[in-house]
Amino acid sequence: MKNFEFIVLLFGVLFCAVSCSTQNEQRPNIIYIMSDDHTSQAFGIYGSRLAKLNPTPTLDKIAGEGMIFDNAFCNNAICTPSRASIITGQYPQTNGVLDLDGEIAPERQYLPAEMKKLGYQTAMVGKWHLKQEPAAFDYYSVLPGQGDYYNPTFRTRGSKQWPENTIKMTGHSSDCITDVTLDWLKNKRDKSKPFFLMHHYKAPHDMFEFADRYKDYLEDTYIPEPASMYYNGENGSIATRGENDELIHDIGSSIGHRNTIRNMGMHMDIDPNLPDPEYKHLAYQEYLKRYLRCVKGVDDNLERLFAYLKAEGLMENTIIIYTGDQGFYLGEHDYIDKRWMYEESMRMPFFVRYPKMIEAGQRTDAIINNTDFAPTIIELAGGKVPDYMQGHSFKTILETGEEPANWQKSTYYRYWMHMAHRHANPAHFGIRTKNYKLIFFYGKYWKDTRVESNIEGWGNRYGFETPVAWEFYDLKKDPQEMKNEYNNTAYKPIIAELKKQLKTKRAELNEEDADFPHIQEVIDAHWDD
Template identity: 65%
Template sequence: MLSYKNGSLYLLLVLMAFSSCNEKQETVEKKPNIIYIMSDDHTTQGFGIYGSRLAGLNPTPVLDQIAKEGMIFENCFVHNAICTPSRAAIMTGQNSQANGVLDLEGILPIEKQYLPQEMKKLGYQTAIVGKWHLHEEPASFDYYHVLPGQGKYFNPEFRVQGEKPWPKNVVKTTGHSSDMIMDATLDYLKNNRDPNKPFFLMHHFKAPHDDFENAPRYDDYLADTFIPEPESLYDNGNNGSVAMRGKNDSLTRIIGSSVSHRNLIRNQAMNIYTKDSTIYRKYREAKDIRPEEYVKWEMSPEEKDYTSKVYQDYIKKYLRCVKGVDDNVKRLLDYLETEGLLENTIIVYTGDQGFMLGEHDYIDKRWMYDESMRMPFFVRYPKSIQAGSRTDAIINNTDFAPTLIELAGGETPDYMQGKSFKRILETGEEPADWQKETYYRYWMHMAHKHQNPAHFGIRTKDYKLIFFYGRYWVDTDDPNAEWNKDSWGNDFTNHTPPAWEFYDLKNDPKEMNNAYDDPAYQETISNLKDRLVKLRENLNETDANYPHIQKVIDAHWED
C-alpha cells in the first residue's frame, strides 16, 4: 500500500506524463500557416531559377532562394491566360465553364468563393490582401484589404470591411502599390490575425502588370545594361498560322499587340491605345477597309534599330517592377523569421499567368504560347518538402485549391475539377496515374485592342496542339445576342480564319515552327486530337452551348 508521500509522487508523475503527451499531441496537430503569394503577369522569363535569357541578370534573388529551399515546378500552366478567369480558377478549382468566369467581366459571387470557405472549415483564419479583380465582395474571407479592379500603381486605394456596404469602405494610401500591399499584409499579421489559429493568407501584388510603373528608387536599376533580346522579336520564323497571320500575312498588322510598329492598333511605341491612331480613326469613320489592303509588314534595318530601343525601355520597366516585388517579399520573410513563424509556414509563389516579353514580337498575354501560358510556381516548407527539388509534372491553376486544402489537412471537394499534387510536393515523385496533359482556352476573341483570336488546345510535356476557331463566344450574327462590348467589342473584325497549330516542344521549345502540315507528325497530331476531345468532355469544356462555334469546329476538325 502506497504512503501519502509515495502516492503524491505517483500522482505527480502521472500528471507530468499526461502533460507531456498533450504537448506532443499539440505539436503533432499544429497546422502550418499558409501564405500564397501571387504577382500579376510575373512570367517564368523574369526569374533566375527558370534559366531564361534574363536569368544572368539575377532579377529575383529573394524569390530564387525561396524556390531553392523547396520545390520548383517546371510545367505549371494557366487554363486561360487573362487575369479574372485565372483568379477564378484558383479560387474555385474549376475551369471557366464550371465556375462561370470566361472573361474579364466575369464575377465570382460569395457562394463560389470556395477556397477560403474550405480553409475556414479546417480551422484557418483567412485573409486576402492586394489585387482581387473578381468584382464581387471577397466576403468569404475573414479579412480583406483589396484593390478596386486593377488598382493603381501609385497611391492606391483599398476596399476593406467596415460599417458601410461593399465597396464603400475605402482606405487611401501614399506610395507605390508593391510597398502598400506589403504594408497591409504586415499590418494584418501584426495586428489583425488570431495568434491562436493557423492563418491562410493570399498576398496578391499588382506588379508587374502593364503599363509598368516602378517605384522611383528603381529608376537607375539596369539603366546601363543591355538586356538580352529574343531572336523571335525580329524574325518569327514559321510560328503561327493563317488564323493569326492571315492570308499572305494580311492580319499581322492588327493581330497580337507588338513591340515594333507591326501592329497598327496597339504597339509598345504607343504605350497605351489611343483613339487618335490613324487606323482606329479610319475604322470608326469608314469600316470598309480590309486587312488585305495593308502593306505587308517587314522588319527593316531602321525598324529593327527602333524596335530594340523600344524593347530595352519596355523590359527595363518590367524588371524594375519585378525588383520591387522581390524586395518586398524579403520584408515578409524577415518578419516571419523575427516572429518565429517562418518554420511553420508554407510559402507558395506564383503568377496569375505568364507574359510575353517580346517573344514573337508580342506584348501582353492571352496566347497559348508557352511564355504566356506557363506559370512560375514553387513551394517552400522544409518540414515536408525537400530543398533543391524540381519536377516536370504537369499542373495547372485549377490544381492549386485542391493542393492548398490538402496541405491544410483537408480533402479535395468533389465539385473541384483540379487535382491535388501534395504527394508530388512531399515525395518528389510523379505518380504513375498523374495527368499527362493540360487544357487551355482563351475566350475573348479579338478583344481589348490586343486583338487575339479565340482558341483552345492541349499541351503535353512534349507537344502542343492549338485550334483557333475565330469566333466570339456569343453569336454576334444573331441580332438578339447579348454580350459585353466594354470588354470585348471592336470595329476591326468579327471573325478570323480557323486554323491549327502544332509544336514539337522538345525539338522546338521556342515554338518557331508550326509543324501541323508535316507528314512526320500526323499520327501524333491525330492522337492529340483524340485526347483533346476527351479532355474537353471530361472538363465539361465542350461547345454544346455555343453551336455557332461547334459548327466551325466540326467543319475544320480534319483540316
C-alpha cells in the same frame, strides 16, 4: 462528489485546450503569393536570357529551398478567369468566368471557405479582380479592380456595404500591399489559429509604374533580346497571320511597328518616325527596364515579408507558395501581353517552400495547372478535396519529389476573348503534353455576335471573325515554337492521337460547346482539316 466532478470537468477542458492549441501549432500556416503578369522569363531559376540580370534574388533563394515546377500552366491566360480557377478549383465553364467581365460571388469562393472549415483564419490582401466582395475571407483589404500603382485605395470590411468601406494609402502599391499584410500578421490575426493568407501584388502589370527608388536600376544595362522578336520563323498559321501575312499588322500586339493599333513603342514614348528595327529595339529596352523595376520592387518587398516571418519564428512552419496569375510576353515572337496558348503566355512560374515536408533543391516536370492549386492547398492543410473541384492535388509530388504513375499527362487551355482589348488575339483552345502542343483557332467570340470593333480602320476589315486553323508544335525539338508542324505528314499519327485526347478532355472538363452552337459549328466543320 461535486468537487471531484468539477476537477474532472476542469481537467477535460484544460486537456482539450492544450490539445487543440498543440494541433493548431503543428498545422502549417500557408501563404499564397501571386504577382500579376510575373512571367517565368523574369526569374533566375528558370534560366531565361534574363537570368544573368538577377532580377529576383529573394524569390530564387526561396525557390531553391523547396520545389520548382517547370510545367505549371494556366487554363486561360488572362487575369479574371485565371484567378477564378484558382479560387474555385474549377474550369471556366464550370465556375462561369470566361472573360474579364466574370465574377465570383461569396458562396462560390470555395478555397477560403474550405480553409475556414479546417480551422484556418483566412485573409486576402492586394489585387482581387473578381468584382464581388471577397466575403468568404475572415479579413480582406483589396484593390478596386486593377487598382492604382501609386497611392492606392483598398476596399475593406466595415460598417458600410461593399464596396463603400475604403482606406487610402500613400506610396507605391507593392509597398502598400506588403504594409497591409505585415499589419495583419502583427496586429489583426488570431494567433491561436493557423492562417491562410493570399498576398497578391498588382505589379508588374502594365503600364509598369515602378517605385521612384528604382529609376536607376538597369538604366545603363543592355537587356538581352529574344531572336524571335526580329524573326518569327514559321510560328503561327493563317489564323494568326492571315493569308499571305495580310493580318500580321492587326493580330497580336507588338513591340515594334508591326501592329498598327497597339505596340509597346506607343507606350514607351519612342519616336514613331523611327523605323524598325531601331524603333523596336528602343521600345523593348525601355519596356523591359520598366517591367524589371516593378519585379525588383516585388522581390524587395518579399524580403521584408520573409524577414518578419523569420524574426517571429514563423518561417519554418509556414508553407510559402509563389506564382503569377499567368505568363507574359517579353518580346518573344514580337508579342506583348498574354492571352496566347504559346509557352511564354501559358506557362506560370510556380514553386513551394516548406522544409518540414519538401526537400530543398528539387525540380519537377510534372504537369500542373491553376485548377490544381486549391485542391493542393486544402490537402496541405489536412483537408479532403471536395468533389465539386475539378483540379487535382499534387501534395504527394511535394512530399516525395516523384510524379505518380497515374498523374495527368496533359493540360487543357482555352482563350475566350476573341479579338478583344486592342491586343487582338483570336479565340482558341488546345492541349499540351510534355512533348507536344496542339491548338485550334476557331475565330469567333463566345457570345454569338458580330459587333465590329470601334477602333478606326480595324473593325471594318473583318469584324470579330478571323480565319480558322490548327497549329502543332514539337516542344522537344522546337521549344521556342518557331515552326508550326501541323501539315507535316510525319506527325499525322501524333496529331490524331492528340485530337482524340483533346476531345475526351473537353468532355471530362465540361469545356465543350453545347451552349455555343455558332462555335460548335466551326469545330465540326474543321475538326478533320
